[in-house]
Amino acid sequence: xxxxxxxxxxxxxxxxxxGADEGQRHTGQKVAPPLTCLPASSPRERGEESLPRSAQPFxxxxxxxxxxxxxxxxxxxxxxxxxxxxxxxRSMNDIREAALATLAPSPDRRGEFEAHFRGxxxxxxxxxxxxxxxxxxxxxxxxxxxxxxxxTIRQEKGGELSSALEQLSxxxxxxxxxxxxxxxxxxxxxxxxxxxxxxxxxxxxGTLDLRRSLSEIVxxxxxxxxxxxxxxxxxxxxxxxxxxVSGSMKLHTADYLKLAHAAVQGADRAEVFTFGxxxxxxTSALRVRDREHALVRAAALVDDWDGxxxxxxxxxxxxxxxxxxxxARGACIVILSDGLERGDHSDLETAVRRxxxxxxxxxxxxxxxxxxxxxxxxxxxxxxxxxLDDLVDGSSTGSLTDFILSLARLAPxxxxxxxxxx
Amino acid sequence: MAxxxxxxxxxxxxxxxxxLAASRYLADDSLATAIFLAIRLGKPLLLEGAPGVGKTEAAxxxxxxxxxxxxxxxxxxxxxxxxxxxEWNYQRQLLAIRHAGEHEIDIxxxxxxxxxxxxxxxxxxxxxxxxxxxxxxxxHEFEALLLEFLSDFQISIPERGxxxxxxxxxxxxxSNRTRELAEALRRRCVYHxxxxxxxxxxxxxxxxRSGDVAEATARAVxxxxxxxxxxxxxxxxxxxxxxEWANAATILEKGGSPWPEAFRRAIGVLIKDEEDLSAIAPExxxxxxxxxx
Numbered sequence: 001x002x003x004x005x006x007x008x009x010x011x012x013x014x015x016x017x018x019g020a021d022e023g024q025r026h027t028g029q030k031v032a033p034p035l036t037c038l039p040a041s042s043p044r045e046r047g048e049e050s051l052p053r054s055a056q057p058f059x060x061x062x063x064x065x066x067x068x069x070x071x072x073x074x075x076x077x078x079x080x081x082x083x084x085x086x087x088x089x090r091s092m093n094d095i096r097e098a099a100l101a102t103l104a105p106s107p108d109r110r111g112e113f114e115a116h117f118r119g120x121x122x123x124x125x126x127x128x129x130x131x132x133x134x135x136x137x138x139x140x141x142x143x144x145x146x147x148x149x150x151x152t153i154r155q156e157k158g159g160e161l162s163s164a165l166e167q168l169s170x171x172x173x174x175x176x177x178x179x180x181x182x183x184x185x186x187x188x189x190x191x192x193x194x195x196x197x198x199x200x201x202x203x204x205x206g207t208l209d210l211r212r213s214l215s216e217i218v219x220x221x222x223x224x225x226x227x228x229x230x231x232x233x234x235x236x237x238x239x240x241x242x243x244x245v246s247g248s249m250k251l252h253t254a255d256y257l258k259l260a261h262a263a264v265q266g267a268d269r270a271e272v273f274t275f276g277x278x279x280x281x282x283t284s285a286l287r288v289r290d291r292e293h294a295l296v297r298a299a300a301l302v303d304d305w306d307g308x309x310x311x312x313x314x315x316x317x318x319x320x321x322x323x324x325x326x327x328a329r330g331a332c333i334v335i336l337s338d339g340l341e342r343g344d345h346s347d348l349e350t351a352v353r354r355x356x357x358x359x360x361x362x363x364x365x366x367x368x369x370x371x372x373x374x375x376x377x378x379x380x381x382x383x384x385x386x387x388l389d390d391l392v393d394g395s396s397t398g399s400l401t402d403f404i405l406s407l408a409r410l411a412p413x414x415x416x417x418x419x420x421x422x
Numbered sequence: 423m424a425x426x427x428x429x430x431x432x433x434x435x436x437x438x439x440x441x442l443a444a445s446r447y448l449a450d451d452s453l454a455t456a457i458f459l460a461i462r463l464g465k466p467l468l469l470e471g472a473p474g475v476g477k478t479e480a481a482x483x484x485x486x487x488x489x490x491x492x493x494x495x496x497x498x499x500x501x502x503x504x505x506x507x508x509e510w511n512y513q514r515q516l517l518a519i520r521h522a523g524e525h526e527i528d529i530x531x532x533x534x535x536x537x538x539x540x541x542x543x544x545x546x547x548x549x550x551x552x553x554x555x556x557x558x559x560x561x562h563e564f565e566a567l568l569l570e571f572l573s574d575f576q577i578s579i580p581e582r583g584x585x586x587x588x589x590x591x592x593x594x595x596x597s598n599r600t601r602e603l604a605e606a607l608r609r610r611c612v613y614h615x616x617x618x619x620x621x622x623x624x625x626x627x628x629x630x631r632s633g634d635v636a637e638a639t640a641r642a643v644x645x646x647x648x649x650x651x652x653x654x655x656x657x658x659x660x661x662x663x664x665x666e667w668a669n670a671a672t673i674l675e676k677g678g679s680p681w682p683e684a685f686r687r688a689i690g691v692l693i694k695d696e697e698d699l700s701a702i703a704p705e706x707x708x709x710x711x712x713x714x715x
Binding site for chain 2: 071072073075076079082086087093094096097098100101102104106107110196197198210211213217218313316319320322323325326327345350354402
């Protein structure tokens with residue numbers, strides 16, 4: 001620590017205090033000379049003892065990132081060091097660029113990465129790093145318009161979050177007999193299928209498989225046996241669940257998340273988002289096999305538990321992220337929400353129309369629809385009804401799983417059904 | 423390690439940036455650094471970014487800078503080895519068998535082999551650059567296949583044996599990030615995220631890319647496009663659209679429309695979604711007015 005030639009302490013990764021001020025930050029001369037002895041051509045020597053002292057900060061930085069759940073492979077660390085050597089490095093910025101290019105943090109976590117970088121190499125007092133433990137994004141809306149509301153939402157976070165956590169974990173045991181295991185096993189085969197561009201061998205009704213037929217002919221010495229065929233194979237469609245976590249849905253969100261967990265586990269390609277006042281992708285949290293663990297992780301990701309609803313704007317925010325809206329294309333989309341949009345519902349209408357144009361089938365499952373007296377009478381519901389393929393009962397896990405398993409079957413449009421009822 | 427002549431070209435990130443500018447591509451420092459590192463470390467370069475930020479253009483510029491031919495493999499869902507690696511020309515093989523009659527014939531000769539992009543590059547890595555475009559559109563199986571190719575740069579053809587590249591080929595992958603790529607693929611690559619450029623750089627790009635757009639126009643377009651991107655649109659305009667918009671507005675202006683009007687009438691080349699158009703329409707006058715000021 002006290003050695004004036006080494007501004008870094010290797011394993012804590014903190015810069016020594018005397019180097020922390022602005023003036024010495026451009027460590028061009030300070031860092032560069034020791035770095036020249038980095039063995040660029042000997043990446044195999046990974047042992048710590050054989051690593052020159054000056055290279056250790058880089059290893060330490062990679063370790064720091066690993067501790068914060070960045071996935072970094074050993075070969076990436078090697079490349080990082082090679083890259084630093086290749087670049088000179090002439091300035092701290094070279095080190096930063098090398099880190100960005102070789103350690104490849106995902107764009108969603110870029111801010112977090114930069115904060116760690118500053119904290120580690122510049123010795124900034126550790127800044128409040130957002131999203132520290134999770135490895136998935138909040139949305140995504142780094143567009144100026146939403147800035148103020150991000151601020152306000154941050155403040156209301158504390159109490160709500162912890163209560164939601166408790167709720168999730170305490171309720172977990174009693175509901176194991178809810179048929180979700182069966183749902184999970186059936187889901188992949190029950191989802192609607194489409195024809196893939198990939199072909200599979202088949203015995204009948206297909207196009208000629210020249211590759212295999214020819215080798216057959218050659219091995220049969222020129223005889224032409226019965227031709228071999230290939231056909232395009234069916235693949236299940238994508239499933240997109242959008243879960244409303246606003247206050248009015250409080251009673252149902254825990255069940256919905258369990259369902260979502262089963263869906264992510266069961267389906268090939270499923271994505272789950274929660275929305276309330278903001279949009280959160282929780283798919284990666286739900287990929288954890290153990291349900292309880294997965295739900296706790298998901299609960300920690302969501303910031304807007306039991307808050308208000310801004311259904312229209314959050315759904316629009318979803319559509320304005322290209323990678324999300326591309327996922328919605330050709331997918332089965334199930335929105336789990338009561339559809340109670342306060343105030344102006346023109347945004348909601350636009351969003352639902354756009355979803356409907358993208359989706360293979362767009363369904364709204366509302367817990368209110370479980371009541372036999374329910375009619376889609378609110379102006380928001382009436383406005384979006386023509387764009388919906390289904391408006392179904394979402395009040396119990398049973399009815400929802402039955403519905404999702406029946407997605408492949410044809411059904412009359414929601415509007416027709418509800419016109420008949422009313 | 424990469425081959426010597428590529429290393430000679432890639433002396434430093436600055437030379438790369440200069441050379442790219444000479445082939446009419448303006449790269450920022452970090453893209454130039456990423457390209458430099460990819461060439462010098464002999465790793466594939468993975469470019470991610472929203473549609474229309476110039477990922478494919480970057481690949482073309484790199485090929486031009488190295489003086490090599492660009493071989494492009496466009497990915498799509500269901501793409502398989504037959505489209506990416508090689509395929510035998512079965513019809514010709516059958517004909518050749520018939521034609522040969524009693525003679526012996528090697529039906530796995532070169533003339534029956536159709537080389538697809540990956541094999542083409544493997545055969546002449548010093549003359550070609552491989553672009554694997556929109557890898558996020560392919561499925562996981564293809565990603566695994568590509569992974570194998572990118573780690574060893576070799577292809578085995580059962581009938582012929584293994585073909586290995588003489589030198590490390592230069593490979594560029596692009597992705598729109600419609601899905602997340604496998605970690606294994608990401609970590610084998612040098613990575614760069616191309617964002618939308620800041621207004622000043624975008625104005626420079628517009629000047630460079632378009633025909634004869636005045637500097638003031640380019641700057642106004644860049645400012646207005648920045649402003650428009652800040653809105654939650656279904657499809658935020660890319661750089662290519664901005665260039666087209668500047669071109670179109672210039673043409674209209676020469677045809678006699680006054681300035682703000684020319685921008686408004688040419689909006690169709692910038693925003694190509696009816697709902698986005700109606701969302702932006704009421705504010706367009708103000709945005710253009712501010713950008714021109």
